[in-house]
Amino acid sequence: MAAVNIYGTLCISKVLLVAPKSVRTYSDLGEFCLGPVGRWLVLITHMLTCILVPIAFLVLGGIICTIMFPDSYEAETWIILMGLSLLPVCLIPTLKEGAFAAAAGALGTIIADFVALYLLVDNMSPIPSGVSTPSPDVNFDQIASVFGSLALAYGAGIVIPSLQREHSQPERMPRVIFFTLGMISVLFMAVAISGVSVVGCQIPGNLLFSIAGAPTKLGFTANRGGVILANLFMQLHVTIAFGIIINPAFYILERLLLGLHRHLDTIQEIEGGDFQANDTPNAEDKTIETSLNKHDSDEHDLDSKTYRQPGVYPKVAALRTVVISGTVAVACLWKDRLLDLVDFTGASCIAMCCMVLPMVFYLKHFGNKVGKLEKVWAVFAIAMSLFLGGYETYQKGKPLFNPPAAAEGPVAWDAVKFNFCPPESSYARIVYTNVSYHANFNSPSSL
Numbered sequence: 001m002a003a004v005n006i007y008g009t010l011c012i013s014k015v016l017l018v019a020p021k022s023v024r025t026y027s028d029l030g031e032f033c034l035g036p037v038g039r040w041l042v043l044i045t046h047m048l049t050c051i052l053v054p055i056a057f058l059v060l061g062g063i064i065c066t067i068m069f070p071d072s073y074e075a076e077t078w079i080i081l082m083g084l085s086l087l088p089v090c091l092i093p094t095l096k097e098g099a100f101a102a103a104a105g106a107l108g109t110i111i112a113d114f115v116a117l118y119l120l121v122d123n124m125s126p127i128p129s130g131v132s133t134p135s136p137d138v139n140f141d142q143i144a145s146v147f148g149s150l151a152l153a154y155g156a157g158i159v160i161p162s163l164q165r166e167h168s169q170p171e172r173m174p175r176v177i178f179f180t181l182g183m184i185s186v187l188f189m190a191v192a193i194s195g196v197s198v199v200g201c202q203i204p205g206n207l208l209f210s211i212a213g214a215p216t217k218l219g220f221t222a223n224r225g226g227v228i229l230a231n232l233f234m235q236l237h238v239t240i241a242f243g244i245i246i247n248p249a250f251y252i253l254e255r256l257l258l259g260l261h262r263h264l265d266t267i268q269e270i271e272g273g274d275f276q277a278n279d280t281p282n283a284e285d286k287t288i289e290t291s292l293n294k295h296d297s298d299e300h301d302l303d304s305k306t307y308r309q310p311g312v313y314p315k316v317a318a319l320r321t322v323v324i325s326g327t328v329a330v331a332c333l334w335k336d337r338l339l340d341l342v343d344f345t346g347a348s349c350i351a352m353c354c355m356v357l358p359m360v361f362y363l364k365h366f367g368n369k370v371g372k373l374e375k376v377w378a379v380f381a382i383a384m385s386l387f388l389g390g391y392e393t394y395q396k397g398k399p400l401f402n403p404p405a406a407a408e409g410p411v412a413w414d415a416v417k418f419n420f421c422p423p424e425s426s427y428a429r430i431v432y433t434n435v436s437y438h439a440n441f442n443s444p445s446s447l
Helices: 004-020 026-068 075-090 094-126 140-153 160-166 172-200 207-211 222-243 246-260 267-270 282-305 310-333 340-371 372-401 435-439
Strands: none
Touching: 004 026, 004 160, 004 340, 004 372, 026 075, 026 140, 026 160, 026 222, 026 246, 026 310, 075 222, 075 282, 075 340, 094 172, 094 207, 140 246, 140 310, 140 340, 140 372, 160 435, 207 222, 207 246, 207 282, 222 246, 246 310, 282 310
């Protein structure tokens, strides 16, 4: 997954570097490579991704607030309040102007994961003698579910066109992407190995959930200050990440509904050859060349200049507020389906627009310039992404759009809690350190 996602993200950046100046959005890139079909494929999957991922962030933020402030408001209230708190972040006009906020968000998730991982390892160590961590139930469904989660975690491709458009040195982007996603992969591996080493298959789908509760599902009560600290930093990350991920959707809607961000009509006419068809004097050629060079040097600031035009920002702020209100409403409806929403979004939209389409664009544009081994790798990655993404989209879409009836009555004390363990085993129900329970457990299938 790391290799496929890094490669797919690099493909976006490399094709953007050789695309005409008129290619400013991901959907522009789709049309440049595959014509109108490419534009619509990108537009649909990109917009859905930029809306569904922030909805998942809202649901997660609501859960985090209920963990930090138990016995207060319900998740829906926290989601609405979070939507209000998101307005200052989402009303920052461009990603470049929010660069320091983005750095704070990245630092927030690192600190949150470090604190949560420390609390988990500290409370579950040392492992009692004669007891070993339970092994996971490795099957196709588990592998496919991991595909969806990791696709969302790695989904940087959705903001690459925006970042590269605003970067003063876009030729550096491939190196930045490779280094950044490489470091993220190392951190993912460190968190996964550390967590599984102390709880095995009883690791939850979200690290923060492993330290929530008094006691937690794993039977310990974590230091309350540490729990609040971890969730507070993750809330910081979620708030800022919401504004970053939804920014491309804002840009597209502002272009479609408000008629903004149409900067390069004159440049397109010049690139189309109208001037080359005439006997233009050398002096005029130099004037045009000077104008184009100046345009290239200022190109990464064009969006900022657009937002500073009289009367533009109030319309932009109103549009963005309406979009945020819509995401809040949907998040309230899906508040109980966070993991299904994450897997569904990752397996469907993100897999398509961050993994499959970038590699298709790369192969289509560079064609014979791509080596045979690289071409085989790309085709294999595309095929596997389509297969796993389609399967996981179907599996997670069922409970999301047709949720099962809620269980009536109290939940059994030994109900299934750990979904990564074999469902018929005792380890799916009670923490593995409860030796007496596991020694006397009778499987439901044997009764």
